[in-house]
Amino acid sequence: MKWLNLTFTNAKELGIRLSGFVILILFWEFAVRIGWLNPFYTSQPTGVYYDLIEFYESGQLWRHTSVTLKEALWGLFFGSVAGIVVAFILGFSQNLAKVFEPLITGLYGIPKLALAPIFVLWFGLGIESKIIMSALLVFFLVFFSTYGGIQDIDRNIVRSIRLMGATPFQIKVKVYLPATVPWILAGIKGGLGASLIGAIVGEYMGASAGLGWMISYATSFFQVERVMSCIFILFMIGVIFNGILKTFERVLLKWRAPTDFDQPL
Amino acid sequence: MKWLNLTFTNAKELGIRLSGFVILILFWEFAVRIGWLNPFYTSQPTGVYYDLIEFYESGQLWRHTSVTLKEALWGLFFGSVAGIVVAFILGFSQNLAKVFEPLITGLYGIPKLALAPIFVLWFGLGIESKIIMSALLVFFLVFFSTYGGIQDIDRNIVRSIRLMGATPFQIKVKVYLPATVPWILAGIKGGLGASLIGAIVGEYMGASAGLGWMISYATSFFQVERVMSCIFILFMIGVIFNGILKTFERVLLKWRAPTDFDQPL
Amino acid sequence: MKNTLQNKMVFQVEGLHHSFFTKKKEETKVLEGIDFKVFENEFVAIVGPSGCGKSTILNLMSGLLRPTEGSVRLRDKEMDTVHSSIGYIAQSDTLLPWRTVRKNVEVGLEIRGIDKTTRKQKSIELIKKAELEGFEDAYPHELSGGMRKRVDIIKVLAVEPEIIFMDEPFASLDVFTREILQKYVLKVWSEDRRTIVFITHDLTEAITLADRIFILSQRPAKLKSTHCIDLERPRDPEELKFNPRFIELYEGIWKDLKSEVEMQVKEA
Amino acid sequence: MKNTLQNKMVFQVEGLHHSFFTKKKEETKVLEGIDFKVFENEFVAIVGPSGCGKSTILNLMSGLLRPTEGSVRLRDKEMDTVHSSIGYIAQSDTLLPWRTVRKNVEVGLEIRGIDKTTRKQKSIELIKKAELEGFEDAYPHELSGGMRKRVDIIKVLAVEPEIIFMDEPFASLDVFTREILQKYVLKVWSEDRRTIVFITHDLTEAITLADRIFILSQRPAKLKSTHCIDLERPRDPEELKFNPRFIELYEGIWKDLKSEVEMQVKEA
Amino acid sequence: ADNNEEESVAPEESSEEVAEEVTEDKELTEIVVAELRSEFWIQAYLADSLGFFEEEGLEVEFVTTTDGPVAFQAMHAGSSHFTMLSTEPVLRAQDQGLESTILLSTLQNKPYMLIGAEGIERVEDLKGETIFAGMPGSAPYSFAVSILEKHGMSEEDVEWAQMEYGASLGALENGHVAAIYLRSTAKDEAAAINANIIVDVSDSQQHEEIYGTERYESSIIVGTKEFVENNPEEVQAFVNAIVKAMAWLEDASNEEVVEMASEHFQGRGITADQIEYLRPSLNPDGMITEAGHETIIAFCMEEGIIERDISFGEIYDLSFLTDAIEMILE
């Protein structure tokens, strides 16, 4: 996997990055062993490990993971694009912003699970409803971030490009878009997690496969190990997504002055 | 209400801001009346209106709303503070960032509802568990945004303040904090909605009152009107939160050059 | 002023007033009744105390700002928006930080839809002129202050605008680099009949380059006086310094400026 | 150079090399073996072509950068971090956009924990000196370029640093405002025995102010020559221009600089 | 079992294979069942695993939702053909004009328990304590209320906590609640946290004590009225397959059941113990009795779930079931 090489330049680097995770796991196992945590509710790493093996060997792991992954990736894609586009539209029209900004903040606060009946009604029980749910959650995060970025732009630069005779569209593409990239990336970084949650919530609403399906199934059967296995997989997907995004970030923001000086702050 | 005056400078302004919402409502009623939507699933505005009155007169509306509001506000507060603090800690330590940044992204992608058993086990069924859930969701949004802002700072300004002999702490308070305010505000704007969702999810997990409790109760009774009433209340809370935040924003960012030029872009 | 009368008028500035308002509605009067004309192929310099309103005049003339009162007419048409026939080298740094030097120089050409090879050719040529070879692929944050300014200048010159506004373009350059660019600007101006409005604090520079010099008073600025520079063209910056007419002009303008300052001091 | 020998040494720069590396690890050699000393209460000017490495030298001397090779010693101690005894007026704009003019001027005092009334008194006084009355509560974006630079200057002077670095501080100011500030800096320097290192492109300014002038060559920069300015103090900028020794010095330095450029041209 | 596993990985491919094997040239009809994954409908999963649906020319996909009502609404919105849920929401929807037809019941009573924390051994001990039994109006909630009433207490005598079902065991052990409702099949889990079983209505005697009857057939399979009327063949085929599974289940050992059903209950989802605990509640023939229906109606009206009496004939259509029984069991 090429990007992994790019992201984690070497094993040591990877070691540092995962150390927090490893400590967490060790602590968890330890806490269970000495009786601080009751494995009946929290399970324990070794238990999860065996369950993961079983999950994998039954061929079900990849099946459920791939379903959720597909939903989340499409959701991330559509949600990010929609978030950027809407932020740009509202960012350039005071009046539209006045109408829609409160609407969007208001809508964001609605618990999506409460919309399950309507969602199922409109989008059915297929993959579409999960992608839409995932995209919806991503949309909000990317929107808020991008919209903030548009307000924060350096006006002198915009002026200079306008003076060169750039059309409003060119100004957006040549100035606003690159200038808001750091903001968009911050939004997408939040969106990574949101895309997974959206897929999971969509699966809670109604699904025949996926990690969300597995979690809600396993929960009702008190299969804590399996719930934890799924959470572990989601966690790893999040970490990997983050690694990929970091690579993107490095490429897209290579123009930025390095953040670290010779001396510590 | 003073801040409302500040926010919506006059009735016309308020009119514009709410027009989108009004159109949505009218369309909804219309769609039900001509049969595009089945009121059994989506209810209809007039029905919701009567239900709201009943909800209000029974004295239940304020009871449930105040519970959720309290949870959300505390969650917003703690989550924002934690998000800013953690972003600052990781923003200034490459090594800590390497350890914790993937961890945080990974954790964000875990569906919170799946943690219900652990949450209830650790935090009980009182208000604490909802505040923690709400704060958790807000934390992620504010963290990602603030962290992005710290990376984006103008290095020349930092240098100049360092040269004046500022301690690391002074640099953070006098430069990084004010410079990241636009980013923090963008994060909190997302956090408004997240705080409500967190409270609701917390109530799903275990509660005896609150709008989330009401929604899941009404859902199981096919009381679509009531579900919609709760959603409406949540929506309005989101809008009002947004209005308050706008006022804050105006005060905190009054130093920024105005975004609108004489000419439209 | 030799050519001004028979030449066509490019800008007509009439009764220009401008005020800025703070968010608390406090007024800062900046311009108080400015009238002047700029003719085709003229090289005009504007000189005045720091903060008097020079940049504001250029912003008004370029259509970036709308005057509180009075009018700016470009070739008999009221300025109501920006015009791409004007190239404006602003006082502040306006490089796009995410573009390399070459890409920054090309941005205006891109906007005009010039094809890639022409763009590249043009930008490479200008980068050479500005003595920036070897930095084509550097990002702005990797340049020195003077280098950044040079990129800013050639970025605007690249699109060959008919009218060029320059706001203290050479202030941060050493004498030799400055001379090279001055010569280049003069060449561009004389060969292609451009019209140039130029702000500077350097009187020598103003006299060397301009046909006419407008002296502005302290804020709120009025047009204090206009000096016509009747030195022969082409002018060599280095020789000029010893030209008696030059010295005469210099002293005249100097006194003019000084009296303004002294008046100010007396008032206070 | 009158005082230099009996005076204590403040800076000792030895064998200074510095290179920048792009993200692709390409090297830009900027400094190639610079040696000089700066003594207590000396006023040193650095002159050199744009982009040669002047600002880099100040960054190294202030401890913002660590040299690739060689050393900078401040009072016999290796520079290993920034020192608050150095006030650095940088080339780029470093005002805090969210603070008003007054608050910007006070930032250094705040850092030192000076109490509010003293802070206010000091800042009001300096704002007056810089002719910025009436703009105490303006935000940086509401100022003209020259006004912003003036705030930048007094912000650093407010903390009364022992050692002052200035990187082209007066480039964007008109002659009169510049003179006022030059005089103020000279006053501060002579009264309180400050040590000043000063970068400028204006030879007249360099000769007027400095005890010694370091001439740098093109990048990669070497110390081409050092000129001692043996003009009597106090110097009046206006009279000095007609002083024959001044003209002599000016021409000497000019030729020195010019030969550098010509060598460059020949090489190319 | 291998074959079945493959089917769930790539349902389309294997369905073609099976179609060839079966040699009936008929294409399989796709049927979607919205459901809550639970052992209460074990017969449906067995029918799938045992290939009975295929024999009937159906290919069934199970879609799990959060909540019975959601599954039910999904069906009415056209996303599925059948739903497996409890009777109560169906009655309420019927009352509101969403017409459905219940085809059969997989259980004959409610395999519900009320279990208590340490020191809570009898119903009387619950007075003034906090208990969890789902949302008001849900079947577990009314089950708990009935218990209280049978012991001379009322709804007001205890505090009601609400939480995710999965969180209830933790809440009980940690003392957040004094008693919780639990499925009777989860006796092992109850034992794991040393909880006391206060009431267990899978025991028919206790059931009668609480509900007044032995039967309370509320784990049902339902279709929309429209679908059932217009597609009698599919409905018949579907019911046939389930009745076959019911017959198979009667004779199968617990271990066999676990093996067959494990495909739908991955991991440790189902155990022989659970089947054993479930057995007393299993409906041998899917029939729904008048007595059971009346109990349910009475209960729903009391709880305010429905406002009018819904007659047996309006909501049930057992003709498919009787036909299937005739054909298969006889």
Ligand SMILES: Nc1ncnc2c1ncn2[C@@H]1O[C@H](COP(=O)(O)OP(=O)(O)OP(=O)(O)O)[C@@H](O)[C@H]1O
């Ligand atoms: N952060 C940086 N990264 C890479 N290269 C840099 C960086 N800073 C400066 N340089 C390079 O170092 C050289 C010298 O820069 P410096 O700013 O010291 O020049 P200067 O003498 O101050 O010029 P000017 O008079 O134009 O301000 C330039 O070629 C510049 O490209």
Ligand SMILES: Nc1ncnc2c1ncn2[C@@H]1O[C@H](COP(=O)(O)OP(=O)(O)OP(=O)(O)O)[C@@H](O)[C@H]1O
């Ligand atoms: N956006 C603004 N908001 C408020 N006041 C402004 C704004 N821009 C300029 N001013 C004020 O207008 C006056 C003139 O500014 P201007 O930039 O035109 O000066 P200038 O002559 O170009 O000065 P300099 O030589 O220092 O660049 C100044 O007093 C400044 O404070």
Ligand SMILES: [Mg+2]
């Ligand atoms: Mg200006």
Ligand SMILES: [Mg+2]
């Ligand atoms: Mg420099």
